[in-house]
Amino acid sequence: MSNPFFAPSAPHGIPDFPNLRFEHYREAFDKGFAEQGEEIQRIVASAEAPTFENTLLALENSGATLRRVEDVFWNLTSSDTDEKLQALECEIAPESSAHRSAIYGNPKLFSRVQAVYDSEEELSPEQRQLLEETRQLFVRSGAALDEADRHRVSAITEKLAVLCTRFGQNVLADSNAYALVLTDEKDLAGLPAYVRDMGREEARSRGHLDAWVFTLSRSSITPFLQYADQRSLREAIYRGYTECGTRTVDNRPLIREIVALRQERAQLLGFESHADFMLDDRMARTTEAVRELLDQVWDPCQAQVAREATALLECSGLAAGEELAPWDWWYYTEKLRRQRFDLDPDELKQYFTLENVRDGVFAVANKLYGLVFKERRDLPVYHPDVVPYEVCEADGTRVGFFLFDFYSRPSKRSGAWMSEFRAQSYDGQRVTPVIVNCCNFPKSTPCLLGVDEVRTLFHEFGHGLHGLLSDVPYASLGGTNVKQDFVELPSQIMEHWAMEPQVLKSYARHVDSGEVIPDALIAKLKDSEQFKQGFATTEYLAACYLDLAWHSDPRAAEGDVEAFEAQAMAAIGKTPMIDPRYKSTYFQHIFSDDAYSAGYYVYIWAEVLDADGYEAFKENGLFDSNTARAFRSHVLERGGSADPMALYRAFRGRDPRVEPLLRNRGLL
CATH class of the missing domain: 1.10.1370.10 (Neurolysin, domain 3)
Structure with a gap:
């Protein structure tokens, strides 16, 4: 079978998951490394004077095969890994790091970039930003150092790639190895029915037919710590969590x-x-x-x-x-x-079925930005749990594709995150992105979410919008490719809509009766927001x-x-x-x-921005079209194509203030 990574991307940009085989990765990485190496050599060997087009743009466009395989491989090692992928990950991590160091530590290539930087070539703001960011990459990779120090920096970066990969794999292994197995129903005292049911389902999945199993997954350990009456059992699972990375492995x-x-x-x-x-x-x-x-x-x-x-x-x-x-x-x-x-959080959960929360966040995106999410079960996915959506503007123009991967499984690392299988860029016309949101909700029927899990879904969806709505010329400046302490602004500001009363009434419906969440329950929820x-x-x-x-x-x-x-x-x-x-x-x-x-710290830094930024929506209306348009055009669409504080000021009209954050947390 031909290697799917060697073929151009399908029009939708979603990888050909059904035809991918394990052996395709190694072959594609080898070809990708070689191809980009040759492309870099041609840039370096060019007899033409360095210009933005023959140096910066050529570098930006190099490595197409490598990008295709990397986008799939690094996503799946996080979301659906196995022993073979983990072993290959340990091989690829240092090779990938060495390859990147060979590019950004190349003194001859750096000299061409520096020549463009020092030239008087007239550049657009986006071109100037790409030049600034690329030059910074070279400097931070050691390209300006002498040969011995440059090689040492490269060697350190390669070694760190190996060590960090092993660290993450150890955490996954130690987390999967832990299970609190209970066989006496007395030990379940205090646990609501849904928590008991979740423990029973986990036990059955592990071959325990007459037991309850609780794990270190947030959806398991958090309700156990909230409700389990037996203090010794709370201590046991808590220590299991806080000793992770020291039990079956030692980090x-x-x-x-x-x-x-x-x-x-x-x-x-x-x-x-x-x-x-x-x-x-x-x-x-x-x-x-x-x-x-x-x-x-x-x-x-x-x-x-x-x-x-x-x-x-x-x-x-x-x-x-x-x-x-x-x-x-x-x-x-x-x-x-x-x-x-x-x-009663258990009462609250009855109003937060996963499907309703998902529809609620889609509705918020529609009201703010006119986006329409259409389920597309005909598109390829990497796991049966993944649900693909086509995302369009109100006029039908395609924005991109969005993959939702909701449920926890042993092959997925803990936590929640957003990533992409194809970044937005321009190649004559806008190349639509393929975004994925990964969560770790319990796979139960129905799947009921706690308030924190609802916020998590809205949070990661905010990252997803940052990637989906990106509209910049160069992939390396698009979407979430921004300063690390700016990247959480789109995700954290999205959380604010989750618990707004008018938004709750649009999606929070009782799992059995379909009743809209009562005003009295919303009031209790709002009253308790600053609690804890x-x-x-x-x-x-x-x-x-x-x-x-x-x-x-x-x-x-x-x-x-x-x-x-x-x-x-x-x-x-x-x-x-x-x-x-x-x-x-x-x-x-x-x-x-x-x-x-x-x-x-970036979450609290960005919270200063999101709390202050959300004040604009509260002042003008939660779905005010002008405010939403300003946030979309100055933040979501711009990615890292300009200075982040300049983008924030363009949206807000001033610098952010810390008081809204302190007020939201009840700390003023």
Whole structure:
């Protein structure tokens, strides 16, 4: 059978999944590496004076075969992997890194890029941005260094690709290996029926015919911690989660090696630390700016979390002098929520079937931007759970294709994310993107979502819109190819619509009766929005500080991982009753690749933007066409084709303010 990667993309751009075979990947990578290598050599060997077209545009358009195979391979190693793919991933990761280093560390190619940069060639704003970003890639890859240092930077980057791949695979293996197996119905005390049913289904899928199984999937562990009456069992599953990366595997040596190599590379490139290196290419620019923002939120947050702890202790019934443990917060918070707001999350879930929430987010996109989502079961998919949609403008013009991959499975890493199988660009006409949203909801009938899961769906859909609506000339500047602390603006602003009363009434219907969610229940939901914000903000910010500690301390790699983590938490005065959202050994955001390293803060940075930006919709109308048009044209369509703060100012008319964030979190 011919290799599908060698054929031009189908008009819809969705890969030919049904005809893909494992052996096609290796063959396509080899050909893709070779083809792009030859294309780069032709650019370097050109006798023509360097211009934007013969250097920058030629580089941008190189590697078509490689892009096709990479877009599929790296998506599937996250969403539908197996042992063979994981083994190949360990081979490809360093080869891909070496190939990229050979391009962006090539001093002759860099000299041509620099020549265009220094020339007086008249360029459009998008061309100038591509030139700036490309030149920055070369500098940050070591192209301006002497030969020895350049080779060392390349070697470090290749080694990091291997280590980060292994880290992520270890987390997946350790997560899959854990199961809390219960055989006595007494152990289920406090668990709602839907949680018991979910545990029973998981047990059957694992061959346990008369048991209940709970896993480290968020959709499993979170309700267990919320409702399970037996404290010892809550502790067991919580420890199972927080010890991930240390049980069947040990990620601690990997962490030390990753941190040490990142530090060495940063210093070779002229930076004091890896954090300085990463932040130099973000909106924040400096560690001081990041810490200033975190501190602005941390201080009022600690006052709030102290009040929450007092309230939880009062309702807990714990013995005098006994402290709340981390595995108690979810449980007693749920009890206190019911006392204060008479709000039953199980009752709420009955209004949030997956299908209704999906239709709700489609309706919001239609009202804001005129988009229409049409299910297309005739299109190829990589897994039976995936549902493809064609996305069109109101006038029928095709915008792109959108794949929804909702359910958890052992072959999919944890969490939720957006990616693409084809990026938007221009090739005579607009090349339509192929976007995918991956979630990890329980595969049950019906699939009922909690409020946090509803927000997750809206969040990832916001990323999807960023990719779908991209309208820039060059793929490397399109969609989510923006500064890391700007990328969460489209996703986080989308979350705001999820719980707006008028939006809830359009999609939240009872699973059995079809009744629209009652006003009284909406009121309870709105009243409780700021409840537990001290806890939620503390666990998130603690992880931000931990990330910065690992990557701003030049000696971080020298000691014990747990000791370093404890020291970092002591430095900010974190309460022992709350752990950081991710401990180091399973902190995939910062150790599975470089993207979010020294950058987990980006969610709170972007929250300043999204909270302030959403104020414009509240002032003008949630579906005001002018406001939506401004957000689409200045943010969603522009990708990384201009300075992100300039794009935000063009939308909002001014710089963002931090007060809306603090107000939303109840921290003013």
